[in-house]
Amino acid sequence: MAMQEKQVAALAALDEPTRRRLYDHVARQPDPVSRDDAAAALGLPRATVAFHLDRLADEGLLDVVFARRTGRTGPGAGRPAKLYERSACEVAVSLPERHYALAGQLLAAALEEADRSGDSPRAVLGRRAYAAGRNLAETADPAFDPWAVAMALLEGQGYEPRMEGSEVALVNCPFHALAQEHAELVCGMNIRLIDGVLDGIGSTGLTAHLRPTPNRCCVRLEARSSLSRNCPGWGGNGDQRVVVCRPPS
Structure with a gap:
């Protein structure tokens, strides 16, 4: 669950x-x-x-x-x-799904490291976010198709990935309120997090690009080859959230 x-x-x-x-x-x-x-x-x-x-x-x-x-x-x-x-269990539900705790952890850790190292807080945040993405990818079962794994992980983090042509739109931003006030910082953290997920999985055929869109995540995923809409799991209606296939090689 x-x-x-x-x-x-x-x-x-x-x-x-x-x-x-x-x-x-x-x-x-x-x-x-x-x-x-x-x-x-x-x-x-x-x-x-x-x-x-x-x-x-x-x-x-x-x-x-x-x-x-x-x-x-x-x-x-x-x-x-x-x-x-x-119990110590903390329950918080937001609709659409948000992950402000993750953003807070990354930002706090980045500031602490920057104070110790003298590096730019923004650069440290990017490294921390990328590492968090790779750690997330390590939780996936490598036996499954990398494309499907990427979609499932992004769905699990609240991004709501959906196919739009040959691209994957991330319909929801898990850090929406923060991104509204601090777009450059938060979107930079966001794309590095997603880069870490994709690189950690490997062979997804996807690259992440910053492309801010109102009321959506600032990141969009582009496929390196055209997508097949005839593969298993493709709903054909353009709005299926989780794709269980990958681009043809």
Whole structure:
């Protein structure tokens, strides 16, 4: 499941009123909470509490720990109780998809490195973004077609790649608000990130170019050879997001 889908699923879990009450109760407690504690505090049946607490744990919103509440150990101390506490999971969903945390990490790391090295912050940011793109490419399965891998990775990062003629348009900008205020800096970071993805995958037949377009990503991908619209996965309607084929060699 993609990260955005996981985040949506976690938020959906909190849409149920009883589950949300339980989450809020556990989150406010200084120590892990047992099923009995939560049931007594909220006046709910224990079975209902157990079901919802386990669902919250399954979605990553709560962590499960086991501990003996009496503090005793050894024979006769009894079985550890199943306890729940708020997890470190952070849930944030944006539509269209945005990745401001990634931009913030790259910018902060670039400034720190530039302070130490004396290099231009912009140059360091470009290197950092390129390295991040290559790291992302390393998560892909090399057994799959490079073209399809590139499209899937870009889709997973929120770029919404779509075929337009012989080019791939990136319909969404994951850094939209930042790019609106700091276009030159953010778009420069963006193209280096995508360069890193393409170079890390290799043999995609694609090159990235800066071509700012209103309400879209500033980067556009050009194919080095004409695309076949008859390959598997091509929808033929010009708006399919993820292509599962590659240009003919």
